[in-house]
Amino acid sequence: MQIEIDLDQLDLGEVDFIEHESGLTINDLAAGKMTTRALMAVVVVQERKKGNADYTMADAAKLKVSEIEVERVDPTEAEPNPVTPKAKSRKPSS
Numbered sequence: 487m488q489i490e491i492d493l494d495q496l497d498l499g500e501v502d503f504i505e506h507e508s509g510l511t512i513n514d515l516a517a518g519k520m521t522t523r524a525l526m527a528v529v530v531v532q533e534r535k536k537g538n539a540d541y542t543m544a545d546a547a548k549l550k551v552s553e554i555e556v557e558r559v560d561p562t563e564a565e566p567n568p569v570t571p572k573a574k575s576r577k578p579s580s
Contacts, residue, residue, distance in 0.1 A: 488555045500531045
């Protein structure tokens with residue numbers, strides 16, 4: 487199961503669920519902190535977004551570590567980065 491975490495796409499109810507279930511704040515998650523419980527909560531939110539409204543923390547607890555692939559999505563990376571050409575250094579005129 488691939489887990490894509492895009493914190494910007496979560497609604498407040500989903501954020502509240504993750505914070506409540508994991509004990510971490512959204513700022514902790516944004517900073518890259520992740521506990522097993524937080525990972526399980528994210529899995530639940532993701533599965534519910536996919537249409538499986540009855541997916542629970544107990545369901546997430548049954549996943550094997552080898553079945554999980556986490557990808558942290560950075561919404562700023564989706565935008566093209568402008569390329570700034572480096573200025574060439576010139577030798578001063580004599």
